[in-house]
Amino acid sequence: MLSEDQINSYNEKGYLVVDGAIPADKLKELQQVTDDFVSNSRDVKENDEIYDLSPDHSPDNPNLRRLKNPHLIHKTYENITTDSCILDIVEKLVGKNIRRDHTKLNFKSAKGGEAIEWHQDWAFYPHTNDDIVEVGIFLDDCGEENGPLMAVPGSHKGPLDDHHHDGVFIGAVDPAKSNYKLETAEPFLAKAGSISLHHVRSLHGSRKNNSNKSRRVLFVGYTAADSWPLKGILDLGLKPTTSEGDFVKNIYQVYTNNIVRGEPCLQARVENNPIKMPYPPPHSVGSIYENQKEVRGRSFGE
Numbered sequence: 001m002l003s004e005d006q007i008n009s010y011n012e013k014g015y016l017v018v019d020g021a022i023p024a025d026k027l028k029e030l031q032q033v034t035d036d037f038v039s040n041s042r043d044v045k046e047n048d049e050i051y052d053l054s055p056d057h058s059p060d061n062p063n064l065r066r067l068k069n070p071h072l073i074h075k076t077y078e079n080i081t082t083d084s085c086i087l088d089i090v091e092k093l094v095g096k097n098i099r100r101d102h103t104k105l106n107f108k109s110a111k112g113g114e115a116i117e118w119h120q121d122w123a124f125y126p127h128t129n130d131d132i133v134e135v136g137i138f139l140d141d142c143g144e145e146n147g148p149l150m151a152v153p154g155s156h157k158g159p160l161d162d163h164h165h166d167g168v169f170i171g172a173v174d175p176a177k178s179n180y181k182l183e184t185a186e187p188f189l190a191k192a193g194s195i196s197l198h199h200v201r202s203l204h205g206s207r208k209n210n211s212n213k214s215r216r217v218l219f220v221g222y223t224a225a226d227s228w229p230l231k232g233i234l235d236l237g238l239k240p241t242t243s244e245g246d247f248v249k250n251i252y253q254v255y256t257n258n259i260v261r262g263e264p265c266l267q268a269r270v271e272n273n274p275i276k277m278p279y280p281p282p283h284s285v286g287s288i289y290e291n292q293k294e295v296r297g298r299s300f301g302e
């Protein structure tokens with residue numbers, strides 16, 4: 001549960017860390033399943049539907065940047081996304097009707113886990129309103145030395161930074177052109193089992209992890225059910241469709257299947273927010289690590 005102070009702080013700054021939100025047995029299961037995925041990636045040679053590999057990944061040194069859509073590939077991940085230990089908190093921030101939009105598990109491995117450049121999630125997936133929160137479930141302790149996620153206070157209430165370069169969406173902000181004071185960003189430092197929550201318009205990024213310990217975070221994006229995605233619903237986990245009719249039915253099915261609390265809302269709530277559509281797409285696709293290859297003015301050195 002969240003206190004009034006925590007809710008006020010989220011509304012004011014655009015983010016919050018809640019210590020010890022995940023029960024110990026569920027945390028242990030998540031850690032174990034994640035270790036198994038790393039071990040099973042030994043024979044994987046290229047990025048695919050599940051694995052985003054670190055450049056130095058090999059059978060002897062399995063090293064992942066990300067597991068893609070983990071809730072679709074293992075029940076343990078799926079279960080935590082619908083658990084009341086998270087939804088009771090999310091409800092306080094986006095309301096009682098909640099849709100799960102996506103999941104991803106970022107590894108930020110020891111000795112070189114890659115930086116993620118400054119960005120606002122909103123630039124990737126604008127919706128009819130911005131009652132959207134990204135929950136980060138900490139599978140490991142995260143200190144300053146592990147490349148913590150950092151967010152700029154109040155940025156969720158301001159303009160959308162430019163995420164395009166040379167007319168192409170690259171999913172990253174040139175720090176020299178940001179509307180915000182990046183040096184005011186605060187790190188999300190917490191023990192394993194804690195969660196972070198950041199608003200979809202909050203400007204955030206993270207340094208490389210040069211420490212000896214990985215920093216794994218399972219991210220889950222939740223939207224108010226009346227916040228409809230302007231790019232359309234991601235048809236994750238569906239079989240390829242054969243007709244336009246099937247396609248439309250499937251989109252509706254994905255929407256309803258992902259209502260994790262409360263009711264679907266066909267009445268979209270439309271608010272006046274800064275929006276620039278993320279098109280044309282980046283030349284490098286597959287994950288944010290690929291998209292951001294084209295960024296100019298990197299913020300995070302070695």
Ligand SMILES: O=C(O)CCC(=O)C(=O)O
Nearest residue numbers: 106116148149205206288
């Ligand atoms: O893992 C991180 O530090 C950043 C996560 C993030 O912003 C993303 O994956 O879009």
